[in-house]
Amino acid sequence: MIFNSLDFAIFLPIVFFLYWFVCNKTVARQNVLVVVASYVFYGWWDYRFLALILFSTIVDFGIGRLLLRTDVQKKRKLLLGISISINLGLLGFFKYYNFFADSFVDVFRFFGQTIQANTLDIILPVGISFYTFQTLSYTIDVYRKKLEPTSNFIEFAAFVSFFPQLVAGPIERATNLLPQFRQKRVFKYAEAMDGVYLVIWGLFKKVVIADNCAFFVNQIFNTPGQFSSLELFLGAVLFGFQIYGDFSGYSDIAIGTSRLFGLKLLTNFRFPYFSRDIAEFWRRWHISLSNWFRDYLYIPFGGSRGSKGEQIRNVFIIFLVSGLWHGANWTYVIWGGIHAILFLPLILFNAHKKYLVKTKMTSAQIPFMLLTFIMVTIAWIYFRSDTVDIANAYLGSLFYNLDVFSLDLFYNSSKSLLFSVISFTGILILLIMEFLNAKKGHEEVRLSFTTALGVMIIIVFMGTFKNPQDFIYFQF
């Protein structure tokens, strides 16, 4: 079930009603409802995947209980190892088996050897990367004794499967979400209204920004050789807004929906395109994943302690793994590598903490924002391209092209012109709203009743409903 569907528009009010009016007597009932609703939500794609999420839930719940019973370090390590192996094993099998098999064959071919590798016809379960990381965070935190393991299976199942964030995050931390499933939830008017407004804003980002930008992005990235340098550049820029609208829109809807149920999710995006350097970009983009990698990979490796060489190694590990997390394709690994390279000067000159999220924005910093945006945009070319060769060709055509300034694609037919107007108007509205909210120090766009109504009207008349695009991050 996707958020921008009629199914969800019917599903959500039903669950909301049952949650607050039928199951409101006890927390346990509400949790059962959350689990049932989440399994219905997830099973809407393919009921067979439910077995996988149930298996993952049982394993990590069980390991959490076993970790509580023992203080023997060796045994605890073994249990943690089992959890990590099972979770990453599932992820590796469903997501990376074919990738590694193909890559293995390519390496042998490079050295003049021919080997056969059997690839499998595997369907990637929706959201597996998200809930795998979420359950892993639970066992790691229990292992580190930062979290008391729960003895309530339903509570844990609700934490793993909570439908708003199940398939595309934010990747919740057990320390944040799990305790909320223990507490009695009280309906708060202001919080719920904020949730509604955030859902509306998320829908705007998805159906007005992302899905309209897709009209040009798909054309340009399918045949990059046919377009001028300027069109290619705008294609990459539009993809930047498409993926931002798509992914942060999903997060907004997820966070807003959770608030309707009295549950607070982690912030996942904080106006990333106003970042003044790459380090700040990663403090504002997909924050739940960045923090996950920081806490469970970067810091255990030494983080920013140690020598410069070690710091650089740690940065590369984080970004390359982050790239691979996104998808089983070398394009993602290179995308991660580019970000690591862009990060390097900041590490070398100890400037990676120059711009924190709360550092005040000034107009003098606009050139740095633009520079960061352009660097991020260039990296998106690898993220969006199907293969490294296509991405290289795209970059080649961007910089070496006989046709430099043509913008035909954006106005060569009435349809193109219309989509140009809608896409760029939508982006302008987005940037203005975000800038105003960022200036006020908000973490998210806050709408008033009137602006919410205005945004909804814009959604109706500027949104894409006839050819809706899947949320991009579902594939991860």
Place this chain on the structure above:
Amino acid sequence: MKKFIKKTSVLLVLLLVVTQLVSFFSLYILRQSTFYKPNFLVNGLKRDNYDYVILGASTGLTTLDSKLIDSITNLQGVNLSMDDTNLASHYLMLKHFIAEGKTLKYCIIAPSNMSYNVSQTPLSNNDYRFLMYINRDYVLDHYSHFKSDTAKRLYYSKWFPFLGLSYYNTELFYPSLISAIKPHKRNRFDDLGNYSYPTHKNRMTKVKKKEAIVVSFESDYLKKIKLLCDAYQIKLICYLSPTESQPIDVYSKDYLFINHSNLIKNSDLFYDDIHVNGKGRQVASEAFSKVFMDIVE
């Protein structure tokens, strides 16, 4: 909770009111315009009596030039074809034509050639162009015949026009804005409903000639068109347009047909596999006129 329900309800009601008003207004503007063929039929046709009308899909639109046919045959005709439509749409267009009190002697049906064999015709992609006439029974009836979600959305637009307007916002809402400024603007067709593809080819590779296939006029909607024509003493002619690679054999005693699927051999006269270009249109229209004159005489 009460306050929350009240406020979200007010928000939804206001949204409904505003979008309904905008949608009613958009459809009203389109009803006054000549933007799409159904509006052109109502507001753009100068005559009430025609010798012939061409009802077709993109093939009918781009192959038969009613201006050229008129000049050769001395008849008066109009091309009411729309791209990406099928026989169900042509049936609706014929009803629309008759409902407007206009008359014709010959109805030339020119769908994509294979449409003749489709026994269960679906809703076509461009049937939303009749949405501004949703209050007319035959339009509502048309949408009600199909089971798809799109058809339902169009059907319920009678009461909630924002359903259709939001789904087809780029196709209906924005054209209504254009029509508000330029009421006589037509969506890529001339004053007699004609449109031509450019002379360049739409692809580089040469197509291979395929084996001829048989068209046997099994379409459910063709039967309906025939019945409607008979009821109004209109003579029905089924036209099969030239294709570059797919010759058609036709066997039918029930229908009068002109099979020009194999008429043009020269690849330079095609825009793509099933559409002729400007030059091809001239050749096809001249050939059609000749046969048509024989029928008329």
